[in-house]
Amino acid sequence: MAHVRPIATTRSATGIPTARLAVWWILASEVVIFGGLLGVYLMHRIGHPEWAEAASHTQTWLGAINTFVLLTSSFTAVLAHQAAEKGKGKEAAKLLGFTILGALMFLMIKSYEWYGEIVAGYTITANNFWSFYYTAAGLHALHVIAGAIIMGFIAVDAYRGRELHRVEIIGIYWHFVDVVWIFLFPLLYIAK
Amino acid sequence: MSENNDSHDDGHHINYRGIYFALLILFLISVAGPEVGERLGLPWITLVTAFGIALVKARLVINNFMHLAWEKRIMKWVLATSVILMFLMVAGVAPDVMNHEGNNWENLAAKEAVQRGLAEAAGYSDGEGEAEGEAELVVAAAGFSAATSYGQICATCHGAGGAGDGIAGAALDPAPANFTDPAFWNDPIRTDNLRERVLTVIRDGGPAIGVSALMAPWGALYTDDQLEEMVDFVMSFRPDE
Numbered sequence: 001m002a003h004v005r006p007i008a009t010t011r012s013a014t015g016i017p018t019a020r021l022a023v024w025w026i027l028a029s030e031v032v033i034f035g036g037l038l039g040v041y042l043m044h045r046i047g048h049p050e051w052a053e054a055a056s057h058t059q060t061w062l063g064a065i066n067t068f069v070l071l072t073s074s075f076t077a078v079l080a081h082q083a084a085e086k087g088k089g090k091e092a093a094k095l096l097g098f099t100i101l102g103a104l105m106f107l108m109i110k111s112y113e114w115y116g117e118i119v120a121g122y123t124i125t126a127n128n129f130w131s132f133y134y135t136a137a138g139l140h141a142l143h144v145i146a147g148a149i150i151m152g153f154i155a156v157d158a159y160r161g162r163e164l165h166r167v168e169i170i171g172i173y174w175h176f177v178d179v180v181w182i183f184l185f186p187l188l189y190i191a192k
Numbered sequence: 193m194s195e196n197n198d199s200h201d202d203g204h205h206i207n208y209r210g211i212y213f214a215l216l217i218l219f220l221i222s223v224a225g226p227e228v229g230e231r232l233g234l235p236w237i238t239l240v241t242a243f244g245i246a247l248v249k250a251r252l253v254i255n256n257f258m259h260l261a262w263e264k265r266i267m268k269w270v271l272a273t274s275v276i277l278m279f280l281m282v283a284g285v286a287p288d289v290m291n292h293e294g295n296n297w298e299n300l301a302a303k304e305a306v307q308r309g310l311a312e313a314a315g316y317s318d319g320e321g322e323a324e325g326e327a328e329l330v331v332a333a334a335g336f337s338a339a340t341s342y343g344q345i346c347a348t349c350h351g352a353g354g355a356g357d358g359i360a361g362a363a364l365d366p367a368p369a370n371f372t373d374p375a376f377w378n379d380p381i382r383t384d385n386l387r388e389r390v391l392t393v394i395r396d397g398g399p400a401i402g403v404s405a406l407m408a409p410w411g412a413l414y415t416d417d418q419l420e421e422m423v424d425f426v427m428s429f430r431p432d433e
Contacts, residue, residue: 016264024267028274035278043282043289047302049348049360050309064223071219075212078257082208127309175257179250186242190226 019169027176030143034180037139038187041132045187054129055192057122062113063189066106067181073102074178077171084158084167092167093159096151099174103148110141133188140184143177211256218245218252293405307408314344314413336418338425345410346426354429366404371429391423 012018045051080095114134117123124134147170154170157163225241255261260268292299292306343352349361349368356370369376381402382389392400395414398407414422 014264014266016267021267024263024270028270031271031274032278032281035275036281039278039282040285040289043286047290047292048306048309050306050313053309053313060223064219067219068216071212071215074253074257075208075215078208127312128305172258175253178257179253182246182249182253186222186246190222190242191238192226 017165019165020172023169023172027173030176030180034136034139034183037132037136038183041136041187044128044132048128051127051129052192054122054127055188057117057120058133058189058192059113059116060189062109063185066109067185069102069106069109070178070181073099073106074175076102077174080158081168081171084164087161087164089158089161089164092164093155096155096158096167096170100148100151100155103144103151106144107141107148110137136184137188140177140180143180147174147177206256208256211252215249215252218249221245222249298405303408307410307412310345310348311413314341336421338418338421341413341418341422342425345413349406354426364404364406366406368406369403371426372431374431377430387423387427390426391419394422394426395419 012021014021016024045055076095076098080092080099083089083091083095117130122130124131151170151174154163154166158167222241222245225245226238229235229237229241260271287294288299292302347358349356349358349364350371351357351361351368354371356368356373358368361368377383377386389401393403393407395409395411397409398404400409411419
């Protein structure tokens with residue numbers, strides 16, 4: 001294949017491989033996006049005692065199962081990275097497949113949970129608590145969807161033994177999505 | 193793979209399985225936290241098990257799964273800058289968001305939102321499945337009980353026992369009135385025509401008789417008869433002299 005690699009993918013003044021540098025930069029911006037959103041949620045939650053009533057209706061067990069699913073998918077993602085490090089493309093692809101499965105499971109549980117809330121009348125316009133609930137969890141779910149799609153492409157390449165370094169890159173992103181949920185879970189489901 | 197063979201990947205072996213099990217155990221503790229806190233009567237346990245454990249879990253994932261611990265220092269600084277900027281933003285707006293009034297301003301919309309929200313919450317508890325549609329502002333006469341209404345609305349700041357020690361009142365300045373303190377009832381501002389004054393404050397808020405503006409007007413919640421019952425209930429906290 002007469003494909004010439006762009007210089008930007010091989011050159012790095014920082015000593016960090018360019019792809020990894022790029023994903024860290026993305027995450028640095030994500031920290032401000034999610035951090036800002038959760039910070040504003042926390043401030044309102046403390047300043048508005050009436051939110052306690054709305055917060056008491058979130059379904060802790062569904063949130064807990066999803067936490068377990070995401071933690072497990074992070075585990076399979078890091079095992080995929082480990083396999084890629086050893087040059088085992090097929091093994092890495094299989095583990096990425098499990099991670100994608102985790103993403104799908106997370107989204108199915110999330111859909112079931114939202115369906116229940118919406119049918120009960122707790123919609124995004126019900127009050128400010130529910131606005132935050134759907135905005136924060138929705139933005140996070142979009143990240144899950146984006147991650148799962150990208151992971152699909154990387155898994156196909158990895159299966160053919162190509163671009164194995166990308167397994168680590170998608171892994172770093174995926175763990176970040178996990179970390180965001182680690183904070184969303186207590187904020188929306190545990191501290192009532 | 194050539195891009196991968198930098199020092200970052202050499203020389204450290206992480207027990208991923210061990211980290212994963214540690215994460216699961218921490219997760220179980222965070223789920224059990226509120227239950228334990230409730231049984232022991234120590235609600236702060238939930239804060240530790242929820243947010244303290246979230247920090248530990250995040251650190252485990254960031255260091256061991258994302259390998260930030262082995263990353264070049266510049267990347268840690270870039271991420272730290274983001275975190276600092278985020279905290280600056282939050283700290284900058286926190287005084288305006290978390291307080292609903294200051295020396296020269298008052299956030300009426302926020303105060304009304306609190307009042308409306310608490311009233312809706314009180315309405316919901318009368319029956320399940322009322323989430324749809326507007327909540328009744330006047331608590332249904334049939335199921336009305338001054339004690340219940342006090343518990344749902346007033347106790348948030350004034351405390352279940354009327355001692356001014358409710359959760360939401362802890363941060364208020366001036367502090368919420370302590371109905372069990374004789375000094376409250378002997379304050380010249382309300383000794384003259386006491387009953388009428390208490391009723392006015394509940395209905396029209398603190399400023400109506402020149403006391404704290406943090407005491408919101410609750411008149412919209414009650415019919416006249418219910419207001420009288422609320423006054424009776426609040427006055428029942430008055431210590432015998």
